[in-house]
Amino acid sequence: MRSTLKFAVPIVAAALALGACGTKGGDTSSAGASGGSQAACDLKIGMFGALTGPNANLGIYIQNGVNLALDDYNKKHPNCQVKLENYDSQGDPTQAPGLAKKAIDDKKVVGIVGPAFSGESKAADPLFNEAGLVTITPSATNPKLADNGWKTFFRALGNxxxxxxxxxxxxxxxxxxxxxxxxxxxxxxxxxxxxxxxxxxxxxxxxxxxxxxxxxxxxxxxxxxxxxxxxxxxxxxxxxxxxxxxxxxxxxxxxxxxxxxxxxxxxxxxxxxxxxxxxxxxxxPCVPADVAPEFAAAYKAKFGQDPNTYSGEGYDSATILLDGIAAGKTRATMVDFVKSYDKKGVTKQLKFDAKGESADIKVYAYKVENGKIVSVGEIK
The missing domain is CATH 3.40.50.2300 (Response regulator)
Structure with missing residues (x-):
């Protein structure tokens, strides 16, 4: 791995310093950087979105951000590693319910980054809500998703x-x-x-x-x-x-x-x-690379390219879940943790309103110039 992720110290160190993996049930009183019970340390977060198919790039950009967050976390918790479980939906809503059930049945999965697309979110999120499994989407933007009363639904960007x-x-x-x-x-x-x-x-x-x-x-x-x-x-x-x-x-x-x-x-x-x-x-509603230059540098060092659409939002969504694990949260207690989350991420202040919507929203304009997508600034 080429990046040392030095940028993460000022950005998320305080959040990660809340504690290491806690003991089962959320008790962090005896947990240390390499402590905690095996049950609480053997946890996963899920990435739910298109990783193959015609819209795979959008899912891969998010996945890259999630992997960067995991690298950073696991370096700080070498004896309490968190793994990533991928749920490749191909962006197809018809596949979403089956994948959601698979994630729900894996009791080691304590939170989901995604679903990435609005159609698959509409199909999968009712199941996640019923199971009490938190989802933080870094990219699904249909406003109606927040109007269903799902207690497990959170959105890390503007709709x-x-x-x-x-x-x-x-x-x-x-x-x-x-x-x-x-x-x-x-x-x-x-x-x-x-x-x-x-x-x-x-x-x-x-x-x-x-x-x-x-x-x-x-x-x-x-x-x-x-x-x-x-x-x-x-x-x-x-x-x-x-x-x-x-x-x-x-x-x-x-x-x-x-x-x-x-x-x-x-x-x-x-x-x-x-x-x-x-x-x-x-x-x-995604930030240009120059908004988070340290994140952009770490991303490029690891993947050989600049962060792309929703890479930063994927990083932030994963970081919230990882901070919850560091604080000893399990699937049952992660919802309340995310609901009260209020910290600075690489893309924005990470905080949610009562419906799970991002409380800090910006929309940017980009333009295709000379074969590249370049930022032309925030739309005020």
Missing amino acids: DATQGPAAAKYIKDTLKATKPFVMDDASEYGKGLADIVRQDLGSAVVGNDTIQQKQTDFSASVTKVKASGADALFYGGYSPEAAPLIKQLRDAGWKGTFVVADGVKDQSFIDNAKTAAEGTIITC
């Missing part, structure tokens, strides 16, 4: 009720677009976000359309966009469809600005869309 208005504001105030078109991919995430943008843009919207995931021919949509005279197109969905969509639009001569959200913030979008991706605006 689309924040991102949607920010995207609409950018379209109106920065791009000065007067004829926006809105499109979605009919997914829980994509449609939910696009509907918020539609509402905020109001009567200015000159056209709407819906495509399907795994669709490859967008000729009908291209015709609609061009016929509308749109000077901007907001697309709610993921990168596998966004890339051929904008490529076909550019090939047809459309000159407007393509605006997308966090589901497209991935290098694969640029790799597949090629030069058609240039100028695309991407909104995301």
Whole structure:
């Protein structure tokens, strides 16, 4: 391992110093850095999201952040190691319930980072709630997820009720677009976000359309966009469809600005869309690398690349659970620990409201320039 993770000392040392793995039942009175009962030390956290399939990159970026947090924790607790259990959903909601049951049945798993996508969260979170297994999603942004009364649900970033208005504001105030078109991919995430943008843009919207995931021919949509005279197109969905969509639009001569959200913030979008991706605006409630330079340096030392979409949020989500383990919390007591958590992370102040929503929310704009996704600042 190439990184010594020196950055973690000022960021999370105080949290980790709460204690080492506690004894079973949350009693930390006799626990030390290498102490605690074997039962309490032999614990796991889960990573739930797409690690293979068309949206795997988004899950892998999160997983990298989780692994970085685990490395840091396990260095400090060499005789009380925490392991990672991966639940590869491929971003498919139909697989989510079975994976959730698998995690629930493994009594060593005391918390889940994820689910990563909104659709799989909707399918899996009722089961996690019933079992009392805490989930902290670093990336699922559909606002309705927090409205189900799930006591185990926490979200380490802003939801689309924040991102949607920010995207609409950018379209109106920065791009000065007067004829926006809105499109979605009919997914829980994509449609939910696009509907918020539609509402905020109001009567200015000159056209709407819906495509399907795994669709490859967008000729009908291209015709609609061009016929509308749109000077901007907001697309709610993921990168596998966004890339051929904008490529076909550019090939047809459309000159407007393509605006997308966090589901497209991935290098694969640029790799597949090629030069058609240039100028695309991407909104995301995720922090740029320069917001947490020490974390970015440690991430690059370990993985050979800059942190990507939700890597920092994955690190922070895992750190909260690991701090709970350090404080002697088990599955049964982790919910209350997370509910009262209030510490500075690498992305923001980590604190939750009564519904499990992040109490510190920011949305950033990014732009594709010269084949790279670069930050253009926070959308105020």
